[in-house]
Amino acid sequence: MPARPAPTTGTRAIARAVDAVKLYGFGDAAVRALDGVTVDFESGRYTAIMGPSGSGKSTLMHCVAGLDSLTSGQVFIGDVDLATLDDRGLTRLRRDQVGFVFQSFNLVPTLDAGENITLPASLAGRRPEQAWVDEVVATLGLGDRLHHRPSELSGGQQQRVAVARALAQRPGIIFADEPTGNLDSKASAEILGFMRRAVDDLGQSVVMVSHDPGAAGYADRVLFLVDGRIVDEMRDPTADGLIDNMRRLGE
Amino acid sequence: MLKTALKGLLGHKLRLAITAVAIALGVGFMAGTLVLTDTLARTFDDLFARVGAGVDAEVRARSVVEGSTETGQQRADVDPAIVERITAVEGVKGAEANVLGFAVPVKKDGTPIASASAPQFGGNWYRLDEVNPYELVEGQPPRGPKEAVIDRSLAKSGDFSVGDPIKVQTIGPTLELEVVGIATFGGSDNAAGATFVAMDTPNATRYFSADGRVQTISVVGEEGVSQEELVRRIGAILPGDLEAVTGAASIDEAQQESREQLEVFNAFFSGFAAVSLVVGAFLIYNTFGIIIGQRTRELALLRSLGAGRGQVLGSVLLEAAVIGLLASLAGIVLGVGLAVGLKALLDLIGIDLPDTAPVIAPRTVIVSIVLGVVITTLSALVPAVKASRVPPLAAIRDVAVERVQGSAVRAALGVVLGALGIAGLVAGAANDELAQVLTGVVLVFAAVVVLGPRIAPVVARGLGAPLPRLAGIPGLLARENATRNPKRSAGTASALMLSVAVVTVLSIFFFSFLASINSSVDQDLLADYQIDTGGFGFPTLSPEIATRLEERPEVAAASGVRFGSFAVEGDSHPVYGVDGADVDELFDLGLEEGSFEDLGADGFAVDRVTAEEQGWRLGTELDVTFPNGTTRPMRIVAVYDNAGIVAQNSDGHYLLDNSVFTAEFPAQNQFDARVAVRSAEGVSSDEARAAIDEVAAAFPSAEVRDRDGIKEEQNSQLYQSLGILVVMLALSVLIGGLGITNTLALSVFERTREVGLLRAVGASRRQLRASIGYESVILTLFGTIMGMVIGVAGGAALISALSGTLIRATISVPIPFLVAVLLLAVIIGVLASLLPAWRASRLDVLRAVAAE
């Protein structure tokens, strides 16, 4: 595990949720996926969200990242209240200020790895910052895979391309929803290590959902979510501590 | 199993709707054309049945010359003196002559009431109610040389009431009559659009018939005398050149003949129906392929739950059959609507048809349903077999990019078909063999369909090449999406390709024909002016016009042109009548031997090709039979090179002097279709025109045109037929466009996650829509361009095969027209993408992450 320098930028929140509530369905059948979550995601930090299945982790991430809207409460990216943005504003936000890594199906199958990496820039009609992209590609060890289509890449390689795409825009904040859920342990370790380096060496902020204590162990801070509420938080966690905590929460 | 199949159906409403639309359209177009042709046939059958309803026997000339489609059958006229003797026959209640000549009524403002497509009859008002298909609704029967009954639609369009004066232009003088009665035809205002002016029998015979003879004699028998018996008794007293047939037989013959005349029409519509059915079949096949492909997971699940291979196959086929049935029924309804629409369209361009309720024959229903169900089921068969082979565990898989499919066998088959097709085109063009050309076109088309999955990615990639540069990521995605599934792209484009190929062939034919007749006016017409009646009208110009023109000093030469049929050595041919003395000065016929001035009473002229084929030469004497029954030897007095200018590019190779027409042909052939005029040397065009206008003024239906006017008129007539063609084919292009919408909608559905992903990483709605729009345009252009390539090759081969017979000019590829079709394709492409693009842009971003 890489050495962890003391956070220097961790004071300011890059994203926050205030009293976030998300309901699915209506009336009696309504599910309270988020039940009043208030949280700050600090800049330049690696934050993990843990919790049992169905606890609202993905929902929280989607709402903070501008992929979904809240039933009540507020979400800010930087100083912008997402509720004030229309579809066009949200699109721009996702393109320029936020990076995503999903569990699977991260890549457009008709584009090669290189095109996938620069996709947000291309969509913005901008030239990618070549030096930066080269650095990201080199860091992720994708140099010889740039002209391969997703179907020609292994699962681990695909996720690396997804991480590269998330970083290529220098988005400020990267959201990852169980990015290693489909990977074997070696590939998982690679991906998690890269995201750690993205925070440490490239100055990005990462928010990652995972229910794997091993994965969350890479984070600076772990939030525990149960039934749509944040019930606990750990700083500089260890895998063992996380396992204990999970077991306690599961009871 | 039925339950599973039905659940499968209802579980996918969108896909169900898309498939059903595809089938309904395919079936609808075919049903529509069947309904239309049946309706037309019924219309005319009814008409003849009604006309002949009270007639028990008909007496007519035995002699008949079979005609061409243009001239119709030619039967000699009858001397009406026989009527009295027939009436005297035991068992005859009454007999009445049928006078049916031409009469053009003139509106009060002096303009003729001209019908472009229906005949304008002048006839006799029957005294016998049994034989009279008209009923007086106002006034009284006509009596004497100054009275007429007219049909009610004429009364309406010309604003005539009983007591009004009416001018009627006949073969001879223009009559000034009084309307004494208004009649309807079996309840409708007119008979199938024909105008009708009736006088009493003696005056009708005198004015509407050139030689005082009548067409036929209708006989009504007494109660209890069968038609056969009546015919036997009348037959006994008839001279050898007349015959009697039963009323039933006469109706039958008339119906038969009208059906034959509708054949051309039917052939056109059936061709169209076939094209739209094939287009529809492509559409259905393609849609089913995609839909079943998309259901692989569901089917795999069924398999893993224990469904046998046969059960999966059965459920898919059953589902297809059920959709096929329901959609075919919808298609029939659609077809009826279409038939009504097409009829309205024909009306719009001046082909007036009487109103008859649409005829939905059992045959139409059966053929539509059987074809709809069979095509749908067959279309589902290939994907269904594939589906039944899906291994139960192949369920969880993301949509992959399809590899270029197609075995070496398929490629070889395509190449062989293509080679055979091209050979057919070349050979057909070289040997003037139409059948070879058509076979060639079909084979080339088949080759392109077979090779489609290989051609599509290459062409689509080429078409999309500039897109990434022009349109950025949406362009790049469009190009990649258009090529990612070659089979699907090729299948989708096939429907459009077929429609466009047909449009292209027909347009090349049309424009080559147009160029040909224009060049024939430029090169072969020596006359300065022509008088005609405009439109596709029947010949109604009085021979007086030519006679009076020749008397004018401003006119150097004038000749009427008539046509009819005669038989040479027993074989019937269309024949044209001209003024032998003047024809040389009016038309450049490319005289090779002899002289047209020798035509006279005993000579005829023939074109060189026919003469060579028959082994005739100048001076050859041949037995010629005329419609009046006369057979006499006539001599070839002129052999010439091109008949096109006189026959107006239709099939005419024989010329007679007009005097022979006057002597030997029935009244209806005594009218000129047009009169060619050449002004005298030294007369200014204004003076000449004034003189010609002055003569024409006495004949209301006559229209004078200069050379440019002649071309304009010919062109405008042709453009009308192009108009129908374009509308019909636009409809089939529309089906092709709907095919593209179908495919795109299904593709978007299939790419839900991808679309969501794109949105998640920052694609705007506009970019998504643009991408799908470009993809659609690539597919449309692919189909259009392939169709055009096939069409141009086929059209060129067709024209060279036809050259020398119908068309003289060189192949004319209508570039502006084709460019317009290409632009239309782009527009259709954009339109086709609207709905799927809208759907895609509205997809929930989260679907990417959340899907399955």
Ligand SMILES: Nc1ncnc2c1ncn2[C@@H]1O[C@H](COP(=O)(O)OP(=O)(O)O)[C@@H](O)[C@H]1O
């Ligand atoms: N689109 C949806 N419609 C209805 N309920 C949903 C939807 N998405 C999530 N939920 C419900 O919201 C709760 C939280 O889901 P989610 O955030 O996906 O949990 P996690 O990611 O922690 O497993 C669950 O009870 C889930 O069933």
Ligand SMILES: [Mg+2]
């Ligand atoms: Mg989740």
